Amino acid sequence: MSDKASTQPKKIVIFASGSGTNAENIIKYFQDHDQTRVLAVFSNKKYSGALERAHKLNIKALHFDREAFYNSNDVLNLLKDMDPDLIVLAGFLWLFPSNIIQQFPDRIINIHPALLPKYGGKGMYGARVHESVIAKKEKQSGITIHYVNEKYDEGQTIFQATTSIDETDTPESLAFKIHELEYEHFPQVIQQLLEKDN
Structure with a gap:
């Protein structure tokens, strides 16, 4: 490990659209972690729970609109300045633009509340996923963390x-099971990815 890797903490930026429970869980997981810190939470919803939770935990909370995300490079430029080691999508619903993906290759990950490739794609998020899984009488579901x-x-x-x-099981009870998996595994996988980069 280089001196830089041992002295510079790894930096995480989180994108979230909803209530922010996963974002809060990740922030708290790394709060007492010397080698990793969450720099900011970005949200496309001005009054999202994710921004409120970040603010309460003294993490920079940033709102942006479609123009800043897709057209003006405002979000890209903020990310360049922060230079995160990992961008984490935790319940973020917009499609990531290619210019940000190209700027941060293999450094952007997402969590999906089903076992991909099943029950993924545009419009498949939150309760919609669990309703579809229950309707198809599946015997199991789960989470997928992916680039x-x-x-x-x-x-x-x-x-x-x-x-x-x-x-x-109902969509609501399945959602509870999925959230438990997310809270348990998502921070651990983030940590493993960051440690692998050392």
Whole structure:
């Protein structure tokens, strides 16, 4: 390990659109971690729970709109200045633009609440995923952590974890099981990816 790797903490930036429970879990996981820190949480929703949670945890909370994300390079330039080792999508619903993906190759990851390639793609997020899984009478579901490319949920898989589905499960009870998997595994996989880069 180089001196730089041992003295410079790894930097994470999180993108989230929703309530931000995964973002909060990741922030708290790395709070007492000398080698890694969360720099900021970005959200496309001005009043998202994710920004509120970040603010309460003294993490920079940044809102942006479509213009800043897709057309003006404002978000890209902010990311260049921060130079994160990993960009983590934690319930972020917009398709990532190719200019950001190209700037940070193999440094952007996403979590999906199903076992890809099943139940992925545009419009498949949150309750919609769990409703579809239950409707198809699947015996198991889970999470997929994957690299981000220019298509929804089609980047290379990094990690999957599964949970069984009981006949009595509803979309709500399945969502609870999936959240438990996310909270347990997502920070650990992030840490493993960052340590692998050392």
